[in-house]
Amino acid sequence: MTVFEKPHAMTDVPMHYCPGCTHGIVHRLVAEVIDELGIEGRTIGIAPVGCAVMAYDYFNCDMIEAAHGRAPAVATGVKRADPENHVVFTYQGDGDLASIGTAETVHAAARNENITVIFINNAIYGMTGGQMAPTSLPGQVTQTSPYGRDPKLCGYPVKICEMLSTLDGAEYLERVAVNNVANIRKAKKAIKKAFQNQLDGKGFSLVEVLSSCPTNWGMTPQKALQWIDEKMIPYYPLGVYKDRSAAKEEA
Amino acid sequence: MADKVLMKGNEALAEAAIKAGCRHYFGYPITPQTEVAAYMAKRMPKIGGTFLQAESEIAAINMVYGVAAAGKRVMTSSSSPGISLKGEGISYLAGSDLPALIVNVQRGGPGLGGIQPSQSDYFQATRGGGHGDYHMIVLAPASVQEMAELTVLGFELADTYRMPAMVLADGTMGQMMEPVSLDFAVSPAPEKPWATTGTKMAREHNIVNSLFLTPEELEQLNFTRYERYQAIEANETRYEEYMTEDADIILAAFGIAARVSRTAVNEARKQGIKVGLIRPITLWPFPYAPFAKAAEHAKAFISVELNMGQMIEDVRLAISCKAPVTLCNRAGGMIPSPGQVLEAIQKADGGVSK
Numbered sequence A: 001m002t003v004f005e006k007p008h009a010m011t012d013v014p015m016h017y018c019p020g021c022t023h024g025i026v027h028r029l030v031a032e033v034i035d036e037l038g039i040e041g042r043t044i045g046i047a048p049v050g051c052a053v054m055a056y057d058y059f060n061c062d063m064i065e066a067a068h069g070r071a072p073a074v075a076t077g078v079k080r081a082d083p084e085n086h087v088v089f090t091y092q093g094d095g096d097l098a099s100i101g102t103a104e105t106v107h108a109a110a111r112n113e114n115i116t117v118i119f120i121n122n123a124i125y126g127m128t129g130g131q132m133a134p135t136s137l138p139g140q141v142t143q144t145s146p147y148g149r150d151p152k153l154c155g156y157p158v159k160i161c162e163m164l165s166t167l168d169g170a171e172y173l174e175r176v177a178v179n180n181v182a183n184i185r186k187a188k189k190a191i192k193k194a195f196q197n198q199l200d201g202k203g204f205s206l207v208e209v210l211s212s213c214p215t216n217w218g219m220t221p222q223k224a225l226q227w228i229d230e231k232m233i234p235y236y237p238l239g240v241y242k243d244r245s246a247a248k249e250e251a
Numbered sequence B: 001m002a003d004k005v006l007m008k009g010n011e012a013l014a015e016a017a018i019k020a021g022c023r024h025y026f027g028y029p030i031t032p033q034t035e036v037a038a039y040m041a042k043r044m045p046k047i048g049g050t051f052l053q054a055e056s057e058i059a060a061i062n063m064v065y066g067v068a069a070a071g072k073r074v075m076t077s078s079s080s081p082g083i084s085l086k087g088e089g090i091s092y093l094a095g096s097d098l099p100a101l102i103v104n105v106q107r108g109g110p111g112l113g114g115i116q117p118s119q120s121d122y123f124q125a126t127r128g129g130g131h132g133d134y135h136m137i138v139l140a141p142a143s144v145q146e147m148a149e150l151t152v153l154g155f156e157l158a159d160t161y162r163m164p165a166m167v168l169a170d171g172t173m174g175q176m177m178e179p180v181s182l183d184f185a186v187s188p189a190p191e192k193p194w195a196t197t198g199t200k201m202a203r204e205h206n207i208v209n210s211l212f213l214t215p216e217e218l219e220q221l222n223f224t225r226y227e228r229y230q231a232i233e234a235n236e237t238r239y240e241e242y243m244t245e246d247a248d249i250i251l252a253a254f255g256i257a258a259r260v261s262r263t264a265v266n267e268a269r270k271q272g273i274k275v276g277l278i279r280p281i282t283l284w285p286f287p288y289a290p291f292a293k294a295a296e297h298a299k300a301f302i303s304v305e306l307n308m309g310q311m312i313e314d315v316r317l318a319i320s321c322k323a324p325v326t327l328c329n330r331a332g333g334m335i336p337s338p339g340q341v342l343e344a345i346q347k348a349d350g351g352v353s354k
Helices: A023-037 A051-057 A071-081 A094-100 A102-110 A160-164 A181-199 A221-235 A244-250 B009-019 B034-047 B057-069 B080-095 B122-126 B144-161 B171-175 B215-235 B255-270 B288-294 B311-318 B338-353
Strands: A043-047 A062-065 A087-093 A116-121 A172-177 A205-210 A239-243 B005-008 B024-027 B050-053 B074-078 B100-106 B137-139 B164-170 B177-180 B239-242 B249-252 B275-280 B282-284 B300-305 B325-329
Touching: A023 A051, A023 A087, A023 A116, A023 A181, A043 A051, A043 A071, A051 A062, A051 A087, A062 B057, A071 A087, A071 A094, A071 A102, A071 B024, A071 B050, A071 B057, A087 A094, A087 A181, A094 A102, A094 A116, A102 A160, A102 B057, A116 A181, A160 A172, A160 A205, A160 A239, A172 A181, A172 A221, A181 A205, A205 A221, A239 A244, B005 B009, B009 B034, B009 B074, B009 B100, B009 B144, B009 B164, B009 B171, B009 B177, B024 B034, B024 B057, B034 B050, B057 B074, B057 B080, B057 B100, B074 B080, B080 B100, B080 B122, B080 B164, B100 B144, B100 B171, B122 B164, B122 B282, B137 B144, B144 B164, B144 B171, B144 B177, B144 B215, B164 B171, B164 B255, B171 B255, B239 B255, B249 B255, B249 B288, B249 B311, B249 B338, B255 B275, B255 B300, B255 B338, B275 B288, B288 B311, B300 B311, B300 B338, B311 B325, B325 B338
Parallel strands: A043 A062, A043 A087, A087 A116, A116 A205, A172 A205, B024 B050, B024 B074, B074 B100, B100 B164, B137 B164, B249 B275, B249 B300, B300 B325
Antiparallel strands: A172 A239, B005 B177, B137 B282, B239 B275
16 A cells, blocks of 8 residues: 655656755645646746756656746746646745846736746745845844844845735735644645636735755754744744635625 | 738838737837837737736746747847847747747947937847857848848747847837738748647656756757757858949948948949948848958948947958958947948048059
8 A cells, every 4th residue: 555655746856955955845745736636737837046946857747947036927928828728837936036036026926927936935045055035034144144134234034925915916825834744734735725726717826935944044954944933934924915815705 | 912001110020920920929118119019919919819018128038938938939029228138038048949039129329328220239139149158040121021021030940940039120120111011921830849838748848948057968058059050050141232243342231221321332333333232131140151252352341330330340250351341330329321321432442443
C-alpha cells in the first residue's frame, strides 16, 4: 500500500534549495493542488528571478522563465493567448514581486487578471546571498543593512496583501505561513482556492507565504521557523485580506 | 489591380499586422506611434483579438514574451524612449528564441528628446538594443505601402528564424498618408512544437528559458544562434538600388532619408552628375555586398541620415574604406531637404572631378 508519494506535477530533478528552506514545501503544495485539480496538462507556470528561478525544472507542467519582476506581465500574455484553456501561475519571491516587479504586481491585480500568484515572502534576497528585501523587517541585519534595517534610511517594509486589498480589481488575497504543520495545511487550502478561483474565472488570486531562509538569516532551520512565528507573523499578520466572492455571498 | 486606400503609416502597419494573423497587441501610449494602439483598440475586440494597454513599456514587452511563448503571433509598438524600456524584454525574447514583432516609430533623442521624426535609434536597433550577444531582424520602410508589407515580412521572418524582428520606422513614416494596397499574401505561422501551451499530458514539459548556468552550454547556444544569424545574412538581406550602375557617387539612405535622397539623385542627374542610391531595406542584416560592389567604381559615398551619423559606420565597413564617406544629416527631429542632399552631392562631385 502506498502511503506517501511525490505529486505527479513534480519532476524527479533534485532541488538546489538549502537545507531547511521552505521553498520545497511550497513547491510540493502547488504540485499537490495541480494534481488534485487535474490541471497539469493545461497549466503553464512562470518562474521568477531569485531562488526559485529554476522552478522550471521542478514542475512537470509547461514552464517559462521570466525577467526579474515581470512574471505577472508574462502570465498576462500566456493567459490571454488562450484564456479558456490555459491555467497560469507565477511563483515569485519578495525582491521579484514586491520590489522590482511592484508595478507588474499591482496592475495585474488592478486588472483582476485571471491568474494565480504564489508569493514567497522570506524577508531577504536569497539567491544573491542575503541582501535587504522590500519585506525585510525594521532592524533586520542583512548584507546590505549590516547595522540593521533603519527605516529612517531605507523606509519600511511593503505589506503586499494589505496594499493590494485596497484595489477593487483583486479577487482573493491571503497570507499564510509554512512554519508548522497546522499552518502548512492552511497554506495548501489557500493555494488550492487560488487555483480554483482561476478555474472559476474569478480573477487575480495571490497567496503570500511567509517562508524561512535559514542560510541567509544565519539560523538553524528550527530557529528560522521560530523566527517566522516570533518576528514575521506579528509584522505580517496571517489571514484573508480580500475574498470578493465570499464577501458577495455574505452580502 | 488591387484597390488602394488612403491610410496613415501607423494605421496601415496595424491593419497589416492583423492581416498577418496577429491577434495580440500590447502597448503604451507614446508619440508618434499612438495611432497603432488606437487602431488596435478599435479593431481587436471586433475580430476576437486582444488589445491591452499595459502599465508600462516594460510590462507590454513581457506580455508579448508570454504570448510568444504560447506560440502566437504578437506585437508591440512604441517610440524611442519606450523602446529603451523594452530593451530588457527584447534581450529575453532573443535569449529564449521567441518570435515577436516590435515596432519603433522613432523620435529625436537622447533622453525624452522630442516628438519629431528621427533615425537616431539605428545603433540601438541594429546592434540589438538590450544586453548580450544577439540581433533582431530590422526592417526599414520608406513608404506607407512598406509600413504594411514589412510588418507582414517581420512576422514571417520572426517565425522562420525564432527571433524578435523590428520595424524601424521614422516618425514621418508613421504619420504620413499615402495610398496603400493591403491585398497581399501572408504565410501562416508555422507549427511551434516548442511552445508552452500545456502538455495535455501527452509530451514532456516545454520550458521557455534564457538562463544557462553552465558556460559551455551557454557558449554553444550562442554559437548555434549565430549560425542562424549567418543564414539570415545569406538569405534575407534586402535593399533597393537606384541608378547605381555607372555612379561615381553613391548615397546611402533608408526610410524618409531615402525618399529625400531619391529626389536629390534625380536633380543631380539632370545636372549631369553620376550619382546613385543604395537603400537598405534590412538594416540588420545590413546589405554590405551592394556597397562593396559599388566601391569598385564609385569614388565617393554619402550617408544621408536623420541622426548624427550612425549607418555611416556600416557604409565604411561595407566598402573597407576604399573611398571617402561623408555624412549629410539633420538631427533632433529635423529632416534634410533635397537641396541639402544635392549640395552634398555637388560638393562630393567637385572632389571626384579633381
